[in-house]
Amino acid sequence: MNGAESLVRTLVAGGVDVCFANPGTSEMHFVAALDRVDGMRCVLGLAETVVTGAADGYARMTGRPASTLLHLGPGLANGLSNMHNAGRARSPMVNIVGDHATYHRNYDAPLTSDIEGAARPFSHWVKTSPSARTVAADGAAAVAAAMTPPGQIATLILPADTAWNEADGIAKLPPVPGRAPVGSAAIAEAVRILRLKEPTLLLLGGLAVRSAGLELAARIAAATGAQLLAQTSNPRIERGAGRVSVERVPFPVDQALAALKEFRHVILIGAKAPVAFFAYPNKPSVLTPENCAIHTLARVEEDVLHALAWLADEVGAAKTAVATEALAPPPVPTGEITLQKLGQALGALLPEHAIVVDEAVTSGRSFFPLTRNAPPHDWMQNMGGSIGLGLPLGTGAAVACPDRKVICLQADGSAMYSLQGMWTQAREGLDVTIVLFNNKSYAILRNELANVGARNPGRKALDMLDLGRPDIDWLDLARGMGVPGQRATSMEEFAAAFGRGVASPGPYMVEVML
C-alpha cells in the first residue's frame, strides 16, 4: 500500500471516520485511497472554511476528531479562521494538508508556501511527514495529539510523494493521556473559599456546562450559597426541560461588569477568568471587580466532572436536590416580528433534542433565556469570535448526529463568510433548518462604532456596516445551492416556515426579514 492508503487506514483504525475535504492535485492519492478503505465517510466542502468549521461541529457532538483534507498553504489558509474557532472550542481536529512532493518544493512552483508557518498560529501540533514510511506513524501521532484533553488542533502536512510512494502499513495510536485529575489542594482551596460565605461565583465552562456538570455545580451552589454562571460563549451547553439552567456572563462590557460586581471570589471550573471580548477606551479589560479573587478548581483540560463530584462531596452536597427546568414552552407569538417574539417562538417550537447553533449575533441576544423551557437540546456558540462559523458548524453537527435536528440561528453578515456550507448540507441531505436573520447590516458594528468612541459616523463609515444596496436575497442564495426555503415577514409566517423546516428531513431556510 502507498503512503496515502497507510494514512487513511491509520486514521480509521484510530477512530477517525469522517473526512471533510476540499482536495486538489497534491491530495489525489489520499482521495483515491478513500475508495479502497472502508469506514471513512468523505464530505466535500466547496470552501475550506466549511471544511474546518464542519470538523469543529462534528467534534463538539462526538468528542472525537474528524479529519480535514486541504490543498497546500492557500487551501489551509482558507480554513484557518474556523480552525481558530475550533481551537478556542478545544475541539479535537486532524488536518491533512497536501504539499508539493518533497523534491519539488525547491523549485518554488506557484503554490509553494511556508505551510508549517501558516499552520502554527492556529494549531497545537504541526508536523510535515518526511517520507511514505513515516506517514502512518505521523498520522497516528496527529490523532493522539488531537485527542489530548481537552482537544487540540493537529495539522499534518503530507508531501505528494509521501502519499504515492510505498509505505510499510498502518500504525497504532500511541497512548492518549486521559484528563488529569484535580489535586486535593485545589479542592481544599475551593472548600475554604465556599466556607467563607462571601459572595462567590462558580464560573462554568467546558464539560461543566453539560448536563451532568451543571447538576453537580447546582448542588454545590445550593449547599453553599454560591452562584452559578457559564462563560459568555460555550462550545456546547446541555439545557432545556429536565436540565439545570445556567445564565451566561453577558457579552456587552457594561452588562458583564454589572453581573459580576458583587462577587468577591470567582472559582473557575473549566472556565477562564472573564475578560472583555474587545478593549474599549476607558473600559476595563478585566470584568471582575478589583477586590474579587480568582481561584481555579479545574482547568478545561482537567477532569472537570470528577472535580465537581469531589467538591460536592466535600461540601456535603452529594445528594442536595436541585431545580431543573420544566417543559413549559411559551405560546407562539403572532403579529409583527420582534427579536423578543422570535426568541419566544423558538422556545415554543424547538424540537426535542435539537442541536442549536447560535450565530445570531445581535439578533439572538434574547433567544437563550427564552428557550430554557423548551424540550432538552444542545446550544453551541462561536468560541473564537471569527464570524462565519454557523453554517459549517451546523453541517458538521448534522453529520455527527443524523438522528437529531440541527437549528442554525444565523445572522446574515456572518452567514456570508461561509454560505457555501449550504451546498454541503444539500448534497449530504443534512437535517438542518437555517433561520437566517436578515437585518441587512453588520448590526453589531453599529453599536461598536459608538462603543469605541467614534460618534456621528458619516456615510462612508456607515456604508462599511451596511449590507444593503443591493439587498441580499437569501432564498435565492439558498436555492442556488439546492436548499429550499421560505421568507417570514410576520410571526405567523415564521411559525409556518419554521414548522416546514422542522418537518423537512433535509436542509431548509427560513429567512426572517427584520
Next chain:
Amino acid sequence: MNGAESLVRTLVAGGVDVCFANPGTSEMHFVAALDRVDGMRCVLGLAETVVTGAADGYARMTGRPASTLLHLGPGLANGLSNMHNAGRARSPMVNIVGDHATYHRNYDAPLTSDIEGAARPFSHWVKTSPSARTVAADGAAAVAAAMTPPGQIATLILPADTAWNEADGIAKLPPVPGRAPVGSAAIAEAVRILRLKEPTLLLLGGLAVRSAGLELAARIAAATGAQLLAQTSNPRIERGAGRVSVERVPFPVDQALAALKEFRHVILIGAKAPVAFFAYPNKPSVLTPENCAIHTLARVEEDVLHALAWLADEVGAAKTAVATEALAPPPVPTGEITLQKLGQALGALLPEHAIVVDEAVTSGRSFFPLTRNAPPHDWMQNMGGSIGLGLPLGTGAAVACPDRKVICLQADGSAMYSLQGMWTQAREGLDVTIVLFNNKSYAILRNELANVGARNPGRKALDMLDLGRPDIDWLDLARGMGVPGQRATSMEEFAAAFGRGVASPGPYMVEVML
C-alpha cells in the same frame, strides 16, 4: 488627530486612494477616520478573500497599491490565499490588520492570535505598530515597502489603541527605490548566447509581456532567430490587434516538455525558469531539457524594459520591423456549445480595451489563442495557483479602470471560493461581465487523478471532484447578490447573453452550460 486618522491621511498622501475593507470592532476608528479624510474610496467586501483579491486586481491595472482593512488574525487568515496569489503576481498591497489594544492582548480574549505569525508566510513586510505616534511612519514605511519593485505585500498590524490614541500627524513616504538597471555583463552574456545561433528561447514575464516589452522582444527575436514564449501564467499581458502576440509555455507537463525540448538556451526576461506546476510520478519538475542552459537577462524586479531596449540595440534590432496582430475577429459560431466555439465567440465579441480575467481553468485552454485578433485588451491570470481569485480580481480591476469593460472568464468550482465578490460588483455598479462556465465539476482534478497515477477512481473519489447533486444554479446565486444574468445553452444564446452583458453598465452574468 488620532492614530487612525494619521494613518489614513498618510496613506492618501502616499498615493493610496482605495481601501478594500471587511472591518470589525478593532478597525472602527479607521472606518470613522474615512469620513474625515477625502481621497480614499472605501469598497466593502463581504469575505476577506474578496478584499485581498480585489487589491491584487487594482494593483495590476494601476501599478499602485490599494489598502485592505482586515479584522484581527482570523480576518487576515481569510484573506491570505489571495494575498498569496497577489504576492506571486508581485502586486503591491498594503494590508491594515486591526488587533486588540496593546494592553488587552495579554488577556487572551477569544479573537487573540499570533497575527504576525499568520501574516509572515504570505507577506514581504510585516510590522505591528507599537503606538499611535508611530502609526503614520509605519504606514508610510508599509507603502514604500509595497511599492519596492516589482511590488510587495506589506502588512501593518494596528492595535486598537494605536488607532484611538492621539497621534502627531501624518508621515512622509520614505524614498522608494526604482527598478535596478541591468548590468552590462547580463547584456553581454545575452548577446553572446544569441550570436551562437543555437536554438534559444526568450522567456518573458512581468513587464516584458506588456506591449512595449513584447515589441522589443519581438525585434530581438526577429534579428537573432531566437524564439519567444511567455510564462504559463502572467499578471497582465497586453495583446490583441496592433500588439505583438506571444504564446505561453503550456500548463500540462507533457505539452510543456514538448514545447521546450529543442531549446539549448533559455534567456529569462522578467520570467522564472520553467518548472512544473505540480510534481507527478515519473515526470520531471524542470521543464527544460538537461542540455539546455538557463541565462538571466533581467529579473522581474529589475528594469526589464531598459534591458530589452539595450539588448535590441546591441543585436542591431532597434529598428527591426515586427509583425503585430491584425484586427480580424473570427465569425461568431452557432449551434451546440463547445469550448473551441466559445473561444472563437470571445475572439469575435470581446470589446475594445477589455480587461480579461482568466480563471476559466480547463474550460479556457483554447481561449487565449482564439482571441489574439480581437481588439486590443489585457489578459490577467492567476499567478499563485490558489483558485477563487477571478471574481475578486475582476472587482479590483473594475474599480481601477471604470472606463473599461472587465470580462471574468470564470470556472464554476473556482468561483465558489469567492462568490461574495459579486455583491461588491453590484454595490459599486462595476462594469463586469462574468462568463461562468458551469461544467458541474472540478474538471481539472479528473485529469489530475489520472496524472498522478490514481487510475480507475471509484464513487467516493469521484464524488470529491463532482459539483453536482445538487447542481449549482449560478443565476440564482448571482441574483441573490444583485447581479442579473442569463443562461446560455447554445452558441446563439451565448452571443446574445454576452452582448447583453457587454451592453450593460453594471455587473452581469452569462452562465454557460457545458
